[in-house]
Amino acid sequence: MNTALLGALADHVQSVAGRDRTVVDIGPFRAFFSDTSDDPLLSLAVPRQPAPDWRPGIEALQAAFAARNRTLRLEYFSELFPTLAMALAAEGLDSQDTMPVLVLAAGEPIRVRATAGLVLSCPGPDDGATLRGLMALQARCFQALAGTNGDSGWLAQMRTDLASGLASACVASVAGEIIGGAMLISGGGAAELVGVATDPAWRRRRIASATCARLIAESFAGGNRLVWLSAGSPPAHALYKRLGFRHIGTQLNAGPPPSADGGGVATRG
Numbered sequence: 001m002n003t004a005l006l007g008a009l010a011d012h013v014q015s016v017a018g019r020d021r022t023v024v025d026i027g028p029f030r031a032f033f034s035d036t037s038d039d040p041l042l043s044l045a046v047p048r049q050p051a052p053d054w055r056p057g058i059e060a061l062q063a064a065f066a067a068r069n070r071t072l073r074l075e076y077f078s079e080l081f082p083t084l085a086m087a088l089a090a091e092g093l094d095s096q097d098t099m100p101v102l103v104l105a106a107g108e109p110i111r112v113r114a115t116a117g118l119v120l121s122c123p124g125p126d127d128g129a130t131l132r133g134l135m136a137l138q139a140r141c142f143q144a145l146a147g148t149n150g151d152s153g154w155l156a157q158m159r160t161d162l163a164s165g166l167a168s169a170c171v172a173s174v175a176g177e178i179i180g181g182a183m184l185i186s187g188g189g190a191a192e193l194v195g196v197a198t199d200p201a202w203r204r205r206r207i208a209s210a211t212c213a214r215l216i217a218e219s220f221a222g223g224n225r226l227v228w229l230s231a232g233s234p235p236a237h238a239l240y241k242r243l244g245f246r247h248i249g250t251q252l253n254a255g256p257p258p259s260a261d262g263g264g265v266a267t268r269g
Contacts, residue, residue: 002248005103006077008190009228013046013075015187019166020157026064033068036058040071040255043140047074047081062091073255075132077101080249085165088254090164097253099156099230100237102245106220113246115206119173120214125163131155134171134197148194161185168218170211171197180207184215184227193229196236208239216243 017023017032021043024031026053030144034042045061065072072093078085085095104110123130135154161167166187172180182196193215198207216227231237241247 002269003080003186005226006080006101006249007029008188008226009101010046010080011024011105012188012190012192012226012228014048016166016185016192017044017046019187020160022063026060027051028054029057029061029074031061031064033070036156038070039154040073043068043070044073044075046161047076047084050081050083054084055091058087058091058093071255073253075251075253078250078252085183085252085254092256093254095254096258097230097232097251099232099251100247101228101230101249101251101254102237102240103226103228103248103251104216104243104245106225109244110216111242112209113206115210116172118207118210120170120210121173122168122218123162125159128155130171130178131158131169132148134169134181134195137178137181137199138195138197140199142195158183160205168215170214172207172211174202180211182208182211182215184219186219186222186224190226190228193223193227209243212240212243 014030021032021034024033026045026047028047028049029045031045031050032043043065044063053059061074062072076084078098088095121130123134125131127258132155135158158167158169162169167183167185169183170181171178171264179199179202180197183194184191185194193212196208196212219227229240229245231240237247
């Protein structure tokens, strides 16, 4: 476990989450509320300091999210707060995602082979057609985004983040068809790799490797010191290990149990 690196990534999460959201400290937690969307991925909370008794803070956090009509979702690195998972479970909040945290530092090699016929491009905030194409691909690949066409705040958020330099995106195309894509969200000298998607018909052809490598190289050239991600599946973990990432910890996402209609905590993929 590398607590220094995990602490740097925790600072990055707060730096990014605090932009364009209302920030409220609630006991040992810090909450970030979207004022424009009730999408579960656009509001979240993180622990900001250890607590000898988590229960009062958890109860206050639940009340604050309910008062704002937002779904409670916590993201944290379990090695920094080893007693939190048990306290959350005692209050009826599930650890719905447990994912390895991988990191690549500036100066470390990025290992990727070229894919013939692949065209990479980095859309800007005004490239609406490409951004919608990327979102459509992500919706096909991630159930959490199914049905999202920009009407729940995602497209506007993406454009805002691209315009401010907070985010960068890369799409992979063959014969004009978008078959892969990824995004980086930057802040505090680090960047998180998110939304990495490949059309199912094009998997195992190094499409994701190519889009990620392009974004990572540009991120380091722009001054970021770290790129990190939480790998949501064994194939994803293997992909990033091949690119040169190393495992430093564990991310837990927690929230209320899924409802009968499939609601609950979503993941960013």
